[in-house]
Amino acid sequence: MILLQLGVDGLLLGAVYALFSSGLTLIWGMMNVVNFAHGDFVMVAMYVAFFAFTLLGVGPIVFVPLAAITLFGLGVLVYVALVRHVMRGPMLAQIISTFGLALFLRYAALWLFSANFVSLPDTLVGGVYDLGGLRLSASHLLAGATALVLTLGMHLLLTRTDLGSRMLAVSEDRTAAALVGIRPDPMQALAWGIGAASTGVAGALIALFFYVSPEVGNSFTLLAFVTVCLGGFGSVPGALLAGLAIGVIQSISAYFLGPATKDVAVYALFVLLLWVRPQGLLGRA
Amino acid sequence: MMAITRRGVLAIPALAALPAAAEAAGTVRIGYIEPLTGNAAAAGQSIKAAAMLAVDIINTPHPDLAPMPLAAGAGLTRLGGAKVDVVWADNQGSPSVGQSDAIRLITQDRVVALCGAYQSSVTLTASAVAERYGIPFLTGESVAANLTGRGYKWFFRTTPFGPDFAKLYLDFLADVAKTGMATGKIAIVHENTDYGTSVASSISKVAASRGVKIAQTISYSANGTDVSPQVLQLKNSKPDVVIFISYTSDAILYMKTFKTLGYRPPIVIGDDSGFSDPSFAKSVGDISQGALDRSAFVAGKPGSLPYKVNALFKQRTGRDLDDTTARSMQGFLVMCDAINRAGSTKPEAIRQALVATDLKADELMIGYKGVKFDSHGQNILAYSLMIQLQGKGYVPVWPAGRATAKLALPFKGWT
Structure with a gap:
């Protein structure tokens, strides 16, 4: 029973890891840009959810799409105003600029919203289901299920649609894509928008069961990077698989070996996997 | 440098x-x-x-x-x-x-x-x-x-400091035991830097000197994203008392996870920091009813x-x-x-x-x-009392001489 509960908890958590990591993997896959502000995008989305609830009194049906739209806008803005320009510079400039963006978002939040921890009321997405001793909270279930659907949806968008092909074409070879009539800038802005929007959905869903503070992104950034590396850079299904695996490993090792060991277990696996498959689980070699 | x-x-x-x-x-x-x-x-x-x-x-x-x-x-x-x-x-x-x-x-x-x-x-x-x-x-x-x-x-x-709180908690628990409530099985859940480990070891030492055994000690990192495995460990071992030595983010997560996993230990003591942070009562106060805390400050x-x-x-x-x-x-x-x-x-x-x-x-x-400082620089006249989260905020509940509200046990959590 305990093992089942741990497994289910791990899977639900892993699905959420997968969702916020898929945004990162999309931006990486499309642009070869590492977005260090990713965790802070999650933070912005959490505040969107929090303020939509406290100021407008709306529930997740409204604030999840609202967070997606806001973050889509933020993603496009970041591409147009920042990334497009630093792409021409050296690799280091890209790293520093998104890192700077992360600090900017974090300290802007600290200034605007204060350092206090806030959280959405637990009653927002009602209750806990008890299936013969197995306890599932509605908010975790909602987050997990949405994460699965969206991650798969994003994968289908990339592999099965004309738009997805065009985006992939730009990421393969910007010049060649331009030669066959695909304008690269709108495609890359779109990739940032979609990547950020999925992060927005993840953030708004996480806000249902997690605290919100300006520093909360810290907890997520590193996890997102590990998930993306483990799954294979640019691979959405890889991120899903890796997210689920990390969730389950953390949950089970924390219970049996103690919480201090859960990250050791994850990173040990990470190193082992990179040894055998440096491109990640489903990455292209 | x-x-x-x-x-x-x-x-x-x-x-x-x-x-x-x-x-x-x-x-x-x-x-x-x-x-x-x-x-x-x-x-x-x-x-x-x-x-x-x-x-x-x-x-x-x-x-x-x-x-x-x-x-x-x-x-x-x-x-x-x-x-x-x-x-x-x-x-x-x-x-x-x-x-x-x-x-x-x-x-x-x-x-x-x-x-x-x-x-x-x-x-x-x-x-x-x-x-x-x-x-x-x-x-x-x-x-x-x-x-x-x-x-x-x-x-x-x-x-x-640590030893003072350890004495405070054990005195308090000994007093609660007189009412017939079991307090013998104590679990300590602490964050793993100087604060958590030292307060945890102070409690263990004072407990040992009084012949009380600490049944379980769980050490964790305060920056984690998930605490459900730890809560499941507690749920499995069923301690009478859980003492948390936690900062704010983790204290909030524990209370949320208690509710998700439907776990109510009979007595919950939070060692100040996280539990005293004003954001704690504001964000999870309504699901942490009856949580105890120590405090040296009461507006009076x-x-x-x-x-x-x-x-x-x-x-x-x-x-x-x-x-x-x-x-x-x-x-x-x-x-x-x-x-x-x-x-x-x-x-x-x-x-x-x-x-x-x-x-x-x-x-x-x-x-x-x-x-008044001793030769180590420690104030020897420092003092705290036990407070309990009742309604929107904390009220002093122990010792009786300083209490303004009645101690309400067991831990109720949420309704």
């Missing part, structure tokens, strides 16, 4: 010569190191607001706060009415940042004394710098036992000093003083009083004034029995 240190050491004679100039200038600069950003920023910002209130109380006349030293007059009266000025440094919750903060405050900002630094692990490194430079360091809030066990000459602590009756100070704080920030903030503020006030009594800003004079400190209970804005 090395170069800065060497220059710093060379600066000591210069520092000793400095006070005359500082006195003439009419301001006394005190360095205050707090987590103004980072995971504990809520606590750090709250402490900052309280310290600014303390500065205001000292620098401008507040005759209504009469028994409190320095309140009635303007400025430090024995230093010709010199004003107190705080130089803030943000430790970001990191021991290495706290260390460089202390170096900068001493060598560049030329502060005469240091206060801070919230996290025990940061206080440990920052006060080591102060010790090396011969500058008094006073912590009003860090409680790890090892801080005063280092044989330091320049380190002082006004707050009760109208007209009392704590009540008046709390009212001033509320006027500025819109909320009540919490225990951690109040303890830090009291520490800062003790430091200012010592500088005043020293009648000088020479580090050695301030240190001697701190050693000679003998404040009475009615001169304090907090519920200590007084302030």
